[in-house]
Amino acid sequence: MKKLIKANPNDLDKVYAMGYDVWGEGKTYQEYIEECRSSVKYKKGTWYILSVDGETVSSCILYYLTGNTIGIGSLATVSEKRGLGYASSLLNEILNRKKDYLYFLWSDITTTLYENVGFVVLEDIYQTHKGSSLMYYPSNYKIDFDNLPNYF
Numbered sequence: 001m002k003k004l005i006k007a008n009p010n011d012l013d014k015v016y017a018m019g020y021d022v023w024g025e026g027k028t029y030q031e032y033i034e035e036c037r038s039s040v041k042y043k044k045g046t047w048y049i050l051s052v053d054g055e056t057v058s059s060c061i062l063y064y065l066t067g068n069t070i071g072i073g074s075l076a077t078v079s080e081k082r083g084l085g086y087a088s089s090l091l092n093e094i095l096n097r098k099k100d101y102l103y104f105l106w107s108d109i110t111t112t113l114y115e116n117v118g119f120v121v122l123e124d125i126y127q128t129h130k131g132s133s134l135m136y137y138p139s140n141y142k143i144d145f146d147n148l149p150n151y152f
Helices: 009-017 029-037 086-097 112-117
Strands: 002-006 046-052 055-064 069-077 102-107 133-137
Touching: 002 086, 009 029, 009 046, 009 055, 046 086, 055 086, 069 086, 086 112, 102 112, 112 133
Parallel strands: 069 102
Antiparallel strands: 002 046, 046 055, 055 069, 102 133
């Protein structure tokens, strides 16, 4: 059974560990975990996990921006569970639970995963930030190009 859960403090090291192979950037595992624990950016958001049959398989952080706008960041899946659709399931659970919001995310991977969930890539100069593509959901939302979120 799949369940979307707001992460509690005891979940966070497991959540951080999901991204070590991608975002560890030459740090030891312990250095990376300590950096995550002290991250000001991570403290500004709310972590969610996808639990499948009691096992944490995927996670992301939500940043409540202005009005009805939410930023999604640090989407990750346990390495041995990648490619099984858990990241998409997590995103769908969030989008279905928190309707009537405008979502943004910065994709630093191929955008296909997010496009399959319904996200749209913003074009032109809004597309890249440090090699990432800015995307939004839902696709029918009228974007105010003068008030795009900064990288979060």
